Amino acid sequence: MKxxxxxxxxxxxxxxxxxxxxDGQTPDAGGQEKAVVTVTTKLVPDVGLERxxxxxxxxxxxxxxPTGFTAPHTFVLNPGQRYELRGKARGYTDDFREISFAPxxxxxQLSLRLNSFSFILYVFPALLWGALLTLGLTVVAxxxxxxxxxxVGIGRVIKSKVVNLIAGFYTDFIRGTxxxxxxxxxxxxxxxxxxxxxxxxAVYVPAIISAxxxxxxxxxxxxxxxxxxxxxxxxxxxxxxxxxxxxxxxQALRHVILPQAFKRVIPPLGNEFIAMLKDSSLVSVIAxxxxxxxxxxxxxxxxxxxxxWLAVAIIFLCMTLPFTRLVxxxxxxxxTGD
Amino acid sequence: xIKVVDLHKxxxxxxxxxxxxxxxxxxxxxxxxxxxxxxxxxxxxCLNLLEExxxxxxxxxxxxxxxxxxxxxxxxxAEVGMVFQKFNLFPHKTVLENIKMAPMLVRGLSAEEAxxxxxxxxxxxxxxxxxxxxxxxxxxxxxxxxxxARALAMRPKAMLFDEPTSALDPEMIQEVLDVMxxxxxxxxxxxxxxxxxxxxxxxxxxxxxxDDGLIVEEGPPEQIFTNPQNERTKAFLGKILKL
Numbered sequence: 095m096k097x098x099x100x101x102x103x104x105x106x107x108x109x110x111x112x113x114x115x116x117d118g119q120t121p122d123a124g125g126q127e128k129a130v131v132t133v134t135t136k137l138v139p140d141v142g143l144e145r146x147x148x149x150x151x152x153x154x155x156x157x158x159x160p161t162g163f164t165a166p167h168t169f170v171l172n173p174g175q176r177y178e179l180r181g182k183a184r185g186y187t188d189d190f191r192e193i194s195f196a197p198x199x200x201x202x203q204l205s206l207r208l209n210s211f212s213f214i215l216y217v218f219p220a221l222l223w224g225a226l227l228t229l230g231l232t233v234v235a236x237x238x239x240x241x242x243x244x245x246v247g248i249g250r251v252i253k254s255k256v257v258n259l260i261a262g263f264y265t266d267f268i269r270g271t272x273x274x275x276x277x278x279x280x281x282x283x284x285x286x287x288x289x290x291x292x293x294x295x296a297v298y299v300p301a302i303i304s305a306x307x308x309x310x311x312x313x314x315x316x317x318x319x320x321x322x323x324x325x326x327x328x329x330x331x332x333x334x335x336x337x338x339x340x341x342x343x344x345q346a347l348r349h350v351i352l353p354q355a356f357k358r359v360i361p362p363l364g365n366e367f368i369a370m371l372k373d374s375s376l377v378s379v380i381a382x383x384x385x386x387x388x389x390x391x392x393x394x395x396x397x398x399x400x401x402x403w404l405a406v407a408i409i410f411l412c413m414t415l416p417f418t419r420l421v422x423x424x425x426x427x428x429x430t431g432d
Numbered sequence: 433x434i435k436v437v438d439l440h441k442x443x444x445x446x447x448x449x450x451x452x453x454x455x456x457x458x459x460x461x462x463x464x465x466x467x468x469x470x471x472x473x474x475x476x477x478c479l480n481l482l483e484e485x486x487x488x489x490x491x492x493x494x495x496x497x498x499x500x501x502x503x504x505x506x507x508x509x510a511e512v513g514m515v516f517q518k519f520n521l522f523p524h525k526t527v528l529e530n531i532k533m534a535p536m537l538v539r540g541l542s543a544e545e546a547x548x549x550x551x552x553x554x555x556x557x558x559x560x561x562x563x564x565x566x567x568x569x570x571x572x573x574x575x576x577x578x579x580x581a582r583a584l585a586m587r588p589k590a591m592l593f594d595e596p597t598s599a600l601d602p603e604m605i606q607e608v609l610d611v612m613x614x615x616x617x618x619x620x621x622x623x624x625x626x627x628x629x630x631x632x633x634x635x636x637x638x639x640x641x642x643d644d645g646l647i648v649e650e651g652p653p654e655q656i657f658t659n660p661q662n663e664r665t666k667a668f669l670g671k672i673l674k675l
Contacts, residue, residue, distance in 0.1 A: 335514075337509060338509055339533075339534035340586060
């Protein structure tokens, strides 16, 4: 209670003291009152400094007219007027301030924010590096996924109950749990278990390894379903014709069924690639600096979420759209080719 | 040459073949007729073990092929050629490759030998000029002739035909039947499931009439077509020949 009263007194005294001080500065000699204004500026972010290069100069405008000076600048104002002080710099949004004449010396700081377009251009290289990692992870994951998926997919159709069962368990588990949970299971859930098994402390795996392994295993299950569907879409008569000629099941699969199935599997594999390109963003949770994680880091640094997520979305689109078109083209060609 | 003893086939609860017994001699052409669902296709598919018989025995040249312990089904199938209703050519391979593949993979022929054999057979079915075409570039009749050549490339001891002309446009039926007649003339042992009564009558040495999973009546074509003994045979032929 006492403290609030004390704060009130302190603030009240400031009000009394400040105008008095200003009055005291009023020059008596010559009867001419003067106001000396010093303008400094701040660029947010200062791209020149960020890049270790040259910052753009901020031009000072008064009442919309260029003064021809750049900040920092000190000048004298005439009495009795209001002024609009404005700073302009290339790539930045203007900052302005209404000031009215008051005798004495004044300091103003204008703070210019990089405009949205320039900001996106500014963070673009960082995002592109992230996108490169996203693309790299996806290519590696889908490549491994195709190898795993082909084997598992074949494992689901061959005449072996044990293999069918194992392959079925694998696809069920991966397709029935969220990728996010799989990432956590591998990256955080597995190390203590490994430690237990080896009799040491938890064995942590680098995030990049966790990311590649989890995404590959995940992609493998989806590719397996694609391959299985591809094999089963081949007319039964093909297998019968091959077997009736004396080919073994293996030979029939290899020379008759799989070559036809692979052709049919290409468009859905393209879709799997697109899906993985987007889903790989989940590895951001284990600090893989791919596109989304890069976006999060930039957001934390600049607090400009609108521009950053817009840019992230645009980069994703630039990667997925050409692929979508390619897949559509392949699908059309398949239809006429069959 | 082929001997079938009390052959049964069940699909789960469906009893399709209920004890089929017959014997097919070397060089004989046997036509199997009967209403749909009578089990004639299943009977044919059992002969090269595409369907595994539920009970009964099949002997080919005196060897029991239904004996799992001693028999490699792939070897049996290699000796018995089969032609399907829907041709089942391999669409990703050219006509020549379709014919070459099995002899190379199963018989171990060199590419040159297989190619030479393929060209001879294409000559025989009148399609030498189509060697490099893909199946979908051929008419139905041409595809079926290629399918016959493909089966013959294995030099089978017998040929099975499963309604080989049923999927064909009428104007293409004759070209396929002509190839089959040529085969019969050359002494090939053939079992033909067919609705072509004219073919059965002209080329067949014997006709089997099947109904409800059994061979109801069998005999020379003339006898079956002009003087059927069994009531069901009479009813079936009555319906067919009216058309």
